[in-house]
Amino acid sequence: MTDNEAVIGGKSFTAVAVNCASKAGEWIKSRIGQVAEPDLKISLHDLVTEVDKGSERLIRNLIGTHFPEHSFLGEEGVEPGPEASVKALQKVSAEEYLWIVDPIDGTTNYVHGFPFFTVSIALAHRGKVIVGVVYDPSRDELFVAERGKGAYVHGRRMKVSAETTLDRSLVGSGFPAEHQVALPRNLKQIQTMAPQVRNIRTAGSAALQMAYVAAGRLSGFWEIGLNSWDLAAGSLLVEEAGGTVTDQSGDPYHLGVRNVAASNGHIHADFLKELAKA
Structure with missing residues (x-):
């Protein structure tokens, strides 16, 4: 990313993203x-609260103040279900600058007072993520990446973990809210993966688990049926920390990826092989 991509009219994209994430x-x-x-979105397992909607409004208004000509894709502005998510992304994917926002990733955790939820904000330039911010208010941890400039938490540069084998790896996954296709597939993958790795964590926020891969706290993360707002910011964090993000066929990450595999890079080939077995 060139310097003029990171700044427009004297305003830093990253500074605005960080400000929005911390305020929200x-x-x-x-x-x-x-x-x-x-409220229920598509099932008892997919929730939305007034706080999700309020957080998205706050972020949208702040971004609109700084960059009124930019496009915005937020989870709460999209109808529930995978088809609607795909359509919503297609509609805006050609935009020059697109902000991709999950106002609370981990709403179920939030509702239950389980302190593992986050605000996720990404900016894509012509379809490529150039800024990614994930903020965990419970721990006051801010994960920030700018394309070509590295990824940071607490102002310190992040580096993915060093494990080279699955049997030494702690990996993350989730339980998808869509129960016809995504959940059974993901459960099969958990069953296949569990004996191969040190252990699996399913903490209920894809964005935060991707940030943990970037920080070296998890060696890998995968899930079936995620959306661009779950993954966009985290994908840049992982890449800028030296890791690898692909779809589960091994193709490079892009905004349309729904079945993700992210890792420290060292275990990636074996990681994909085990996922494919399931």
Whole structure:
């Protein structure tokens, strides 16, 4: 990324993304325990709250103030279900600058007071992610990446973990909210992967688990049926920390990827092989 891509009209994209994420994170944290009964999106397992909607409004307004000509794709502005997500992305994928936002990734955790949820903000330039920010308000951890400039947490440069074999790897996954296709496939993969790795964690926020791959806390992460707002920011964090992000066929990450595999790179080939076995 050239310097003029990171800054427009004297305003830094990254600074705006960080400001939005921290403001939204603070607001979300202040509302813990005050949430009314959540609405169901597509099932009892996919929830949305007024706080999700409020967080997205806050982020959209802030970005709009700085960059009114930029496009915006936020989870809460899209109808539930995989087809709607694909369509929503197709509609905006040709835009020059596209902000991709998950106002709370880990809403189910948030509703239950389980402190593993995050604000995820990415900026894509002609379809390629150039800024990625994931903010965990519970731990006040801000993960930031700018294309070509590395990935950072607490201002320190992140580096993926050093494990070279699956049997020494701690990996992450999830339980997809879509139960007809995605969940059974993911469960099969968990069953196949579990004996091959040191252990598996399923913590309920794809964005935060991708950030943990970048920080070297997980050696890999995979899940079936995710959306661009779950993955865009995390994908850049992992890449800029020296890791690898592909779809589960091994093709390079792009905004349309739904079945993701992210790793430290060293275990990637074996990781994909085990996923394919399932």
